[in-house]
Amino acid sequence: DKMVYYFGKTKTEGRGSSKAILGGKGLNLAEMTAIGLPVPPGFTITTAVCDAYYKSGEKMPKGLMDEVNEAVKTLEKELGKKFGDDANPLLVSVRSGAAVSMPGMMNTILNLGLNDAATEGLAKATKNERFAYDAYRRLINMFGDVVMGMDHHQFEKAFDDIKKKYKVSEDTEVPAEGLKQLCESYKAVYKKSTGEDFPQDPIKQLELSIMAVFGSWNTARAVRYREIEGIRGLLGTAVNVQSMVYGNMGDDSGTGVAFTRNPNTGENKFFGEFLINAQGEDVVAGIRTPQPVAEMPKWNRAVHKELIAIKKTLEDHYAEMQDIEFTIERGTLYMLQTRTGKRTGVAAVKIACDMVKEKLIDQKTAVLRVPANDLTQLLLPSFKPTARNAADVLTRGLPASPGASVGKLAFSAEEARERADAGEKVILVRKETSPEDVDGMNAAAGILTSTGGMTSHAAVVARGWGKCCVAGAGEVEINEKSKKIKVGGRTFGVKDIISLDGTTGEVMSGEVETQEPKLSGDFAKLMKWADEYRTLAIRTNADSPADSKRARDFGAEGIGLCRTEHMFFDPERITHMRSMILAQDEKDRRAALKKLLPFQRKDFEGIFKAMNGLPVTIRLLDPPLHEFLPHESASQKIVAKELGVSANEIAKRGEALHESNPMLGHRGCRLSVTYPEILEMQVRAIVEAAINCAGKKIKAQPEIMIPLVGTANELELLRGKVEQTIEETKTAKKFSGTLDISIGTMIEIPRACLTANDIAAHADFFSFGTNDLTQMTFGYSRDDVNTFLPDYIHQEILEVDPFQSLDTSGVGQLVEMGVAKGRSVKKDLKVGICGEHGGDPASITFCHEAGLNYVSCSPFRVPIARLAAAQAAL
Numbered sequence: 001d002k003m004v005y006y007f008g009k010t011k012t013e014g015r016g017s018s019k020a021i022l023g024g025k026g027l028n029l030a031e032m033t034a035i036g037l038p039v040p041p042g043f044t045i046t047t048a049v050c051d052a053y054y055k056s057g058e059k060m061p062k063g064l065m066d067e068v069n070e071a072v073k074t075l076e077k078e079l080g081k082k083f084g085d086d087a088n089p090l091l092v093s094v095r096s097g098a099a100v101s102m103p104g105m106m107n108t109i110l111n112l113g114l115n116d117a118a119t120e121g122l123a124k125a126t127k128n129e130r131f132a133y134d135a136y137r138r139l140i141n142m143f144g145d146v147v148m149g150m151d152h153h154q155f156e157k158a159f160d161d162i163k164k165k166y167k168v169s170e171d172t173e174v175p176a177e178g179l180k181q182l183c184e185s186y187k188a189v190y191k192k193s194t195g196e197d198f199p200q201d202p203i204k205q206l207e208l209s210i211m212a213v214f215g216s217w218n219t220a221r222a223v224r225y226r227e228i229e230g231i232r233g234l235l236g237t238a239v240n241v242q243s244m245v246y247g248n249m250g251d252d253s254g255t256g257v258a259f260t261r262n263p264n265t266g267e268n269k270f271f272g273e274f275l276i277n278a279q280g281e282d283v284v285a286g287i288r289t290p291q292p293v294a295e296m297p298k299w300n301r302a303v304h305k306e307l308i309a310i311k312k313t314l315e316d317h318y319a320e321m322q323d324i325e326f327t328i329e330r331g332t333l334y335m336l337q338t339r340t341g342k343r344t345g346v347a348a349v350k351i352a353c354d355m356v357k358e359k360l361i362d363q364k365t366a367v368l369r370v371p372a373n374d375l376t377q378l379l380l381p382s383f384k385p386t387a388r389n390a391a392d393v394l395t396r397g398l399p400a401s402p403g404a405s406v407g408k409l410a411f412s413a414e415e416a417r418e419r420a421d422a423g424e425k426v427i428l429v430r431k432e433t434s435p436e437d438v439d440g441m442n443a444a445a446g447i448l449t450s451t452g453g454m455t456s457h458a459a460v461v462a463r464g465w466g467k468c469c470v471a472g473a474g475e476v477e478i479n480e481k482s483k484k485i486k487v488g489g490r491t492f493g494v495k496d497i498i499s500l501d502g503t504t505g506e507v508m509s510g511e512v513e514t515q516e517p518k519l520s521g522d523f524a525k526l527m528k529w530a531d532e533y534r535t536l537a538i539r540t541n542a543d544s545p546a547d548s549k550r551a552r553d554f555g556a557e558g559i560g561l562c563r564t565e566h567m568f569f570d571p572e573r574i575t576h577m578r579s580m581i582l583a584q585d586e587k588d589r590r591a592a593l594k595k596l597l598p599f600q601r602k603d604f605e606g607i608f609k610a611m612n613g614l615p616v617t618i619r620l621l622d623p624p625l626h627e628f629l630p631h632e633s634a635s636q637k638i639v640a641k642e643l644g645v646s647a648n649e650i651a652k653r654g655e656a657l658h659e660s661n662p663m664l665g666h667r668g669c670r671l672s673v674t675y676p677e678i679l680e681m682q683v684r685a686i687v688e689a690a691i692n693c694a695g696k697k698i699k700a701q702p703e704i705m706i707p708l709v710g711t712a713n714e715l716e717l718l719r720g721k722v723e724q725t726i727e728e729t730k731t732a733k734k735f736s737g738t739l740d741i742s743i744g745t746m747i748e749i750p751r752a753c754l755t756a757n758d759i760a761a762h763a764d765f766f767s768f769g770t771n772d773l774t775q776m777t778f779g780y781s782r783d784d785v786n787t788f789l790p791d792y793i794h795q796e797i798l799e800v801d802p803f804q805s806l807d808t809s810g811v812g813q814l815v816e817m818g819v820a821k822g823r824s825v826k827k828d829l830k831v832g833i834c835g836e837h838g839g840d841p842a843s844i845t846f847c848h849e850a851g852l853n854y855v856s857c858s859p860f861r862v863p864i865a866r867l868a869a870a871q872a873a874l
């Protein structure tokens with residue numbers, strides 16, 4: 001197979017190849033070259049070579065360096081320069097680039113090809129000695145860092161010594177002579193640390209660098225990043241070898257990064273930063289503070305104009321917002337990278353809608369383009385304007401990633417991870433983050449940095465995750481050692497709470513109250529488009545009128561799961577619930593249930609009203625009864641007093657009800673088999689609520705759902721009782737109209753799937769309870785799965801947590817079987833799913849394909865489910 005693809009004036013071999021083979025960077029360099037943009041020529045070594053490298057025990061495949069040499073020759077010819085030449089040397093960068101972009105995760109080496117002789121040659125050719133030695137010291141430093149794994153502090157120390165010697169504070173103030181000396185001390189540092197001389201043979205440099213880029217694919221932080229992002233199944237990284245252009249040749253040169261549109265808000269305005277007289281990595285590293293691109297015309301109007309033209313060319317070509325890297329060498333602009341720009345959920349929605357308006361994409365593409373999960377960010381809380389206005393603002397940084405976050409200060413990534421795992425909300429505070437920090441950043445509620453710009457590491461990563469981030473808050477003095485920050489003369493530590501506004505960049509003292517978002521504008525438009533394409537109905541899991549109302553506002557078309565047990569925990573109700581459980585006989589039980597009935601009826605009435613004619617699936621009591629009893633002796637005493645029984649009695653009853661595996665025990669329909677009076681009370685409450693609604697001209701559409709059925713006989717028996725209670729209640733209420741009540745069951749026991757044809761004979765509908773179904777199919781208890789699940793994910797025994805994303809190959813088979821067997825008896829059997837999976841886009845895709853009628857999820861995930869269902873249908 002071809003291992004090396006050339007891009008340049010001579011030929012563009014990579015065009016039309018794939019990201020999987022060339023990596024994103026390589027493919028787009030070829031693409032940009034082909035559409036006539038100014039790209040320094042070079043070549044790409046494929047990801048397949050990386051794969052081969054690892055498969056052969058980290059050895060370079062045979063023939064690779066021959067192909068590389070060949071490509072170098074072509075490059076030399078095209079540019080009229082020679083690798084390692086002592087007159088006018090060719091220099092290259094060696095850049096990584098996988099199929100999926102992993103910002104800053106892997107390594108790049110610039111100025112490769114310099115040695116003692118070539119540096120002199122470069123100085124002569126450019127008539128700029130300072131520049132040449134600056135390039136050389138950067139190469140020795142990066143090569144030492146990336147290829148030899150040296151500690152960069154050793155280089156920093158040598159640089160500080162030189163700066164001291166010349167009495168300057170900035171890197172840029174060191175004169176040529178000083179940099180020349182610096183190169184000598186760098187070489188000495190290099191030799192001392194590696195035991196070898198800095199390699200003078202450029203091809204040797206190149207070979208070692210290529211191996212180092214391959215090596216960077218499997219560093220701990222790169223592996224962890226792929227884990228967090230769920231990136232799997234890639235061959236490895238490609239390696240791009242590209243001729244150098246220089247942003248550090250003087251004040252007519254520079255480098256920058258930009259987005260073709262604003263990645264925070266989506267606004268259609270070129271957005272970026274540049275640094276004069278600098279090389280690429282200086283912008284991202286946050287060493288100097290860059291200027292916004294909007295200021296560029298003052299510096300070089302022509303280059304700015306050219307960039308704006310390139311924005312259009314790129315967007316017309318890719319029909320997508322792009323994230324670009326560019327360099328200006330003595331007034332000439334070069335493009336070094338383009339890729340699809342990461343953006344916030346807010347920006348994703350706005351850009352998709354705007355691009356439809358601009359006729360760059362059609363409606364379907366717009367719907368497909370917004371990652372459903374990213375809508376979470378539009379559904380996230382913001383600060384309450386009143387609370388915001390009253391807030392104690394400490395300082396303002398850059399609004400790096402929007403949102404509102406509140407938490408206590410954490411000073412290292414590890415600390416953030418630990419405290420977050422222990423349930424604390426923390427804000428990670430760092431001078432600047434680096435790729436080693438990603439795990440802690442992921443765990444934190446928000447991120448605050450004191451240096452670095454809008455395109456710094458913290459900003460880019462946080463935006464990708466939709467995590468609130470304020471960057472470059474220069475007034476915040478961080479003391480990592482004492483775990484304190486100082487700002488505006490005040491000091492805050494690990495116990496202090498601050499609030500971050502990622503939309504304005506403000507940092508506030510204390511907890512500022514947050515508020516829920518609304519569905520409007522472009523968001524509403526996108527939702528409407530999604531509704532045109534989806535075939536799955538979207539319901540919600542709600543058990544209060546407030547939740548029902550919120551879910552309806554988000555577009556829910558019914559309630560797929562109303563858990564009645566949540567209604568019993570209210571202080572005025574729980575006592576009756578407990579006396580029902582403690583009752584010695586049916587008579588006492590019925591007396592207690594009678595007191596609960598009015599509460600349930602009121603709840604149902606409220607929900608029917610909120611749902612106004614939409615179906616409401618009500619699950620009869622499901623959890624084991626011990627969950628309603630107090631477990632600690634102190635609270636047992638209090639409850640005993642309330643109920644007029646002895647604490648001992650409560651403890652004994654609690655013990656009798658205690659189950660070693662409560663999830664497999666006396667719960668679900670098994671409760672109704674033993675205590676039919678519970679079922680009767682609940683059904684009566686439902687029917688009476690429906691009758692009351694009818695009196696108020698509110699249409700109620702209850703669907704009574706019997707949980708945990710494993711045999712057709714259970715359902716047959718209980719269905720009979722439900723029907724009988726409905727009739728009795730109607731008679732008692734002298735109601736002669738018709739009520740629209742259906743009776744169905746949850747399918748959550750594997751046996752129910754296996755015998756779904758028998759069960760369907762007694763069911764008007766099925767609702768897959770995939771939480772329990774997953775639990776019982778895997779044999780994992782949901783309550784203690786976290787004791788081993790992380791190991792399972794880490795060791796790739798499982799790809800994802802099966803409680804978060806439906807296990808389509810295993811549990812999915814049972815779902816498919818349940819649907820098929822059920823519908824073999826009742827052709828039009830209505831089938832849905834409730835539980836956590838109903839809001840997970842991947843699981844929704846599965847449900848669509850399995851032919852379900854609806855999914856049901858928590859209110860906040862309803863918009864996500866609507867979009868995911870549309871994407872599944874497209």
Ligand code: ADP
Nearest residue numbers: 093095096104108242243244245280281325336
């Ligand atoms: P990353 O993926 O971390 O951005 P890159 O490979 O894109 O790494 O390179 C790091 C920096 O070096 C970028 O700013 C890039 O623009 C710059 N750079 C890479 N290759 C060249 C080159 N041939 N000439 C000038 N600058 C370069």
Ligand code: MG
Nearest residue numbers: 104325336337
């Ligand atoms: Mg880059």
Ligand code: MG
Nearest residue numbers: 707748769772
């Ligand atoms: Mg269940």
